[in-house]
Amino acid sequence: MSTVDGVAGTTQTKDQLAQTRLTTDTQSFLRLLTAQLKNQDPMQPVDSTQWVSQLAQFSSVEQAVAANSKIAEVLSELKSSNDRMDLSYIGRQVEVDSGTVGLKDGKLSASYSIPEGAKSVDLYILDGEGRIVASAKGDPLAGTHSFTWDGTTSTGTKAPEGAYTVLVQATDENSKSLTTGLTHSAKVTGIRREDGSTVFVLDDGTTTGRDSIIAAA
Template identity: 35%
Template sequence: MTDVSAAAQTQQQQSQSKLATAGLADNFDTFLTLLTEQLKNQDPLNPMESEQFVQQLVQFSSVEQQIASNESLEALLALQQTDAQLTALQFIGKDATVNTTYSLLENGEAKWEYGLPQEAQSVELLITDETGKQVRRLDGDTSEGVHEVVWDGKDQAGNTLPPGVYQLEVVAKDADDVILDYAVRVTHRVTGVEMSGGQAQVSFSDGALVLPATLVTSVRESRGQPATDTASGSATQTGSQVAA
């Protein structure tokens, strides 16, 4: 689930930054050489005008400042990336709640939470596999608030599907058949942290699902594997009403 395109884009930006800095450095050296030769070979009877000399010195200083600024920004970016990774390392072994529509089918079930801003007339829950193929359709709770979806890992024909990453789409409509906004989140135990494309990534189930650490909204000590009632394929509402 790691976003390869984002990593490639970040790498390309870093390469462009290095090339730009190298170009500035080359211009800086060339400018310094030309200025030195100009001073050495100027006509003593017709020396360089003071205003012209000052302008060249200003240009010289401007290029030097650009090089220093680029190097400082790159150093700051590296520090931010390191800090993000160190912060994310504290997530390992804990339960993280993440704003994502992806969840893991493990031990015969997958869970999501979806939130509705208002009561809906109808709610369809569409579950797709990693290829985008729809494998199950469920009827969801239509009331306002946050609702838990517990899926038993079976397709529409009742066949048991293999463990892996599955996605939930919520189609909620009001009485006028207008589609409502919704939010989806999942909670899984973090098993690892890595850097990809300059961005901290958290992994779940030993890398089966990898998501940006910026999507994590809360982290708490792992509660282990609490006993749950095996779902029959319907969505059930949670007792607590947490803001979506």
């Protein structure tokens, strides 16, 4: 399992660097201001409006950096909260809204939903190369139905265990395609980070993202 990291840590590092630079620049400016005030020509004093303007600019920058620091703290806290939430899924049974389902111990199980008006329903099992390895007729009755595949391909051989894609195609009496849904249940065995997002590893050999988990037990 890789170390969970994210944007907040990078933002905080940049903010610390900006704060250090601001402190250094402010001290340099104040030393320069003091030196110029000490050595100014009494007959031609420096315009006080100019000094006030420059001080105001420094003050605005300082406030902006301080605000960024607070935002970085909030992001860091949110990230930590999400990390703790992700870890809490390990060992739990989750229901996933995904067409990718795993064949494990000679069994692939899923649930598909059919809308009103379906006349015909066909189920297709595709391998990792996108090839149809098996097919079956589904139930056109509106509602949710269970589907199980024992790994037997259309040629009578046994498919290897792993991830497969289940396609559900429903059509009405006019052969018009209808929208269907597919979910499956599996246990979370681990998590990892990919491109800044959490990936949940499931015990059926598949993976899923946080947004695809619709229920957990």
